[in-house]
Every structure is written in C-alpha cells, then in structure tokens.
Amino acid sequence: MASVALNVTRTGHVMQIIRDRIARRILTPGARLPSVRAMAEATGFSKSTVVEAYDRLAADGVIRARPGAGFYVAAPLPPLSLDRIGAEVEREVDPLWMLRQSLAERPGALMPGCGWLPDDWLAGAPIRKALRATARSDADGPLTGYASLLGSPPLRALLARRLDEQGIGAAPDQILLTDSSTQALDLVARFLLEPGDTVLVDDPCYFNFLALLRAHRANVIGIPMTPNGPDVNAFAAALAEHRPRFYLTNSAVHNPTGATLSAATAHRLLKLAAAHDLVIVEDDIFADFEHTPAPRLAAFDGLDRVIRIGSFSKSVTAAIRCGHIAARRDWIESLADLRIATSMSGNPLSAEILHMVLTDGSYRRHIESLRTRLARATARTMKRLRDVGIEPWIAPAAGLFVWGRLPGGRDAAALARVALTENIVLAPGNVFSTNGVWGDYLRFNVVMSDDDRVSAFLAAALKSGRLPATA
Numbered sequence: 380m381a382s383v384a385l386n387v388t389r390t391g392h393v394m395q396i397i398r399d400r401i402a403r404r405i406l407t408p409g410a411r412l413p414s415v416r417a418m419a420e421a422t423g424f425s426k427s428t429v430v431e432a433y434d435r436l437a438a439d440g441v442i443r444a445r446p447g448a449g450f451y452v453a454a455p456l457p458p459l460s461l462d463r464i465g466a467e468v469e470r471e472v473d474p475l476w477m478l479r480q481s482l483a484e485r486p487g488a489l490m491p492g493c494g495w496l497p498d499d500w501l502a503g504a505p506i507r508k509a510l511r512a513t514a515r516s517d518a519d520g521p522l523t524g525y526a527s528l529l530g531s532p533p534l535r536a537l538l539a540r541r542l543d544e545q546g547i548g549a550a551p552d553q554i555l556l557t558d559s560s561t562q563a564l565d566l567v568a569r570f571l572l573e574p575g576d577t578v579l580v581d582d583p584c585y586f587n588f589l590a591l592l593r594a595h596r597a598n599v600i601g602i603p604m605t606p607n608g609p610d611v612n613a614f615a616a617a618l619a620e621h622r623p624r625f626y627l628t629n630s631a632v633h634n635p636t637g638a639t640l641s642a643a644t645a646h647r648l649l650k651l652a653a654a655h656d657l658v659i660v661e662d663d664i665f666a667d668f669e670h671t672p673a674p675r676l677a678a679f680d681g682l683d684r685v686i687r688i689g690s691f692s693k694s695v696t697a698a699i700r701c702g703h704i705a706a707r708r709d710w711i712e713s714l715a716d717l718r719i720a721t722s723m724s725g726n727p728l729s730a731e732i733l734h735m736v737l738t739d740g741s742y743r744r745h746i747e748s749l750r751t752r753l754a755r756a757t758a759r760t761m762k763r764l765r766d767v768g769i770e771p772w773i774a775p776a777a778g779l780f781v782w783g784r785l786p787g788g789r790d791a792a793a794l795a796r797v798a799l800t801e802n803i804v805l806a807p808g809n810v811f812s813t814n815g816v817w818g819d820y821l822r823f824n825v826v827m828s829d830d831d832r833v834s835a836f837l838a839a840a841l842k843s844g845r846l847p848a849t850a
Contacts (some may be wrong), residue, residue, distance in 0.1 A: 394436055395800050411451050436450075477586050478586070491803065492795070492822060493804060502741070503696075505736045505741045506696055506698075530557075531731065532551065538554050542705060555704045558702065566718060569717050578598070578627060586811050600621055600813065607638070607640065607643075628659070628661060632779075635811050637782060662688045663689050668694065668746075670750055675687075686704060753777070754777075757825045764781065770786075798836065801836060
C-alpha cells in the first residue's frame, strides 16, 4: 500500500510540473511535451511514473496523445497573470497560505489539516427545522430588518445564561453579537491597537490570529506553550521587555495543541496582567466540546480586564455567521460603535436561527453525541499517527486537534507541499508559530485524519527518504 501511495505522489509531481509550464506559457496550445524518457531523466522518476502522469493529464483534457508522435498541449490557456511572468516564485508557507489551502475549491480533497468538522457531524437537521420555522413566521424582522445595536436581545440573554454556567458573569448588555469570532477579534484589535503596538500570543497559536494581527500592523510576540498553558516565566519576561497591549489565547481547548490551561497558570497570568495593566482576549469557540469545563481566565477575572470571544461555527455550522464578544459595559459601548462604523448592523436572520437551534432541545443531544464521537476519533487518530511514526505532543482532553511531531525532524512544510499534489491539505507547524520552532510538527483534525488514505500517504511519504529535515 505504501509503495502505491508513493508512486501516486511522484505522478502528481510530474503532473504539476506540466500544469505549471502551461500556466507560465512555457508550453502553449499545440506544443509538444518532453518525451517520456526526457521527463524521466529530468525528474529522476521512472518512465512508468511519467507515462501515468501523461495519461492522467490526457484524461483531464490538458494534453492529448498523437500515436507515434508523443503528447501535445490541448487545453486552452488560463488568463495571464502578471505575477507568473518570468521565474515563478512559490508562495511562502505561512498563515495566509494555510487559509488559502483550507478554503480553496478542491473537489474530492482530503482535509486532515482543516479546522472544522465535516458537514454530517454538524447540526444540519436542527438548522433546517429552524429555517422552516423562520420562513413560516409572521414576524418580518429577522427576514427584512436591521439588527438592534448590540444584536438580538433573546440570543444575548441566552448567551448570558450560558456564560453564567461557565462561571462568567455577563449581563445581556455586556454582550455584543458579531458576524463571527474573526470579526469579533477584528473589532477588539481596532479598539485596542495602534500600528506598531505589541500583542502576545501563544507559540504555537491559531494561524489566523497571526494573519489578522499582522493586518493590523501589530508587533506579534510568541510565548512558548506548555501542556498547562503559556510558559509563565517567558510571559513575565515578555511583559517587562515589550509592554504589550494585550494577550490573545485559547485557554480551554487550545488550537493547535489541544492543551488545557491549569488553574495555577491562570492565577499567575492574571496577577502578571494586573501588575502590567494588560488586557487579555480569550477566544473560547471550542468551549462546548469539553467534557469537564477547564479554568477560564474570564471566569477568574470577572470580565474586568479579560475580553471573551465566542461563536458556534465549529459546533453548529459555519454557514450561519454569528459570533459574540463579552466584556465590560464601557468597552462594549465602544465596540458597538466600531461595529456600526465598519459594518452597520448584525445579521438578525442568523441570530434568529441560532437562537432556535440552541433552545429547541436538540443542541444538547447534538453536543453530547459530538463529544463522544470526537473522543473516539481522537483515540483512533493518535494510534494512526503513532503507527506511521508521528508522535502526539500530548493526549488532548477534548476538541478537534492532535499536535504531532514528524520523525527524524522532517520538514512539515515540505510534506504539506507534497500532499497538495495528491489533493491532501495538511497544516504544517510553523504556520502556527511566530518563532519558527515547530517546523517538524503538524496539526491533525482528528475526524478528517481518521482515514486509511491519509495514513497511507503519510506512511509512504515518511518512508520515501525524500523529505528534508527542518533547518
């Protein structure tokens, strides 16, 4: 099985070479491709690999075979892009690269590096039920009107009750609805930052934190992550040296490591934050996946200097965009002004549907089922990874992710590029890192990685001897 997967990898590499030459106008319609022998010599692959690649390109209509004369370009050329004239520069493997790969249209792709659940694991039936109920309603507001200043009062009241269950005291007027947790973080960054301000993040951290903070021209400093939270000594040193504006973290189900913040670490972080007048932004979008609630900075702090962000895109659906911010009342007032200035109003239809899903009784059963299924998928994925030589950093207590180290210090970014030729999207470690110290790690989505095809590819690629070690 491994040898077959390895052969397919080489085939995909040859196919990509030809597609790139066509896109760059090196090969134009009617041009003859290099002979099978010449391509085999140029790539170092076998002639049978080249023949298979050419046959697959012909089947896709990219090239055509002329008996006795070789292979010729058949496909119409794509529109010329100026950035492809001359020598091609391969896009850097960074947070935006990861976002592009995750969101690209890839029919039939395997997505072990993505950050969400498959459609059939989400709340499809409750959403359809809520959509039908909304369509039958005589109230036109959710279908036709603007949202109120802070967003749907019933949904904010419900969120306040849910936060109270987590030990976070927040009244409805301390909650602002947003279109997503990403928009929530963007508003917080607009509220707190000036260009050049310093922000502390975990290293590693969710890669879109890095992309968004860089869009705000922030100076981003990474704090080494441990299984119990950030390294407190490094955190204290960074506070003294950099005087950051805020610290951004996932404290409960950490992305990408799966780590859980300990109570002792939380108390030390909050003492340091108080001493240095530091704001903490706690992204808590994976909260409902926990079996037992972990310590929350927002709960210990009482929303004094902690801003809490949440959404339901991971547990309900990403198609209904509805996040929220919980914070001090005076901060919520300023954040609401920013919301008006940048996007006018929220989405009352999304809020109405989400409120129905959360209150019809099915969500609790849905989440309980998800927790059980995720625990089983995590156990299976960890075994699969160990079987091919990838060692998990920790055994996560909950959530979607396993953070795994490649054997022999192999370069995860190089492996991710090879995987793309096979229509497999991996998440290499350094897209999550400010310091570039996780180059031999990958983040694995436990549901998307529980697949024989992913295991076969990883086994073949790691045994091939063609992957370099990290620098």
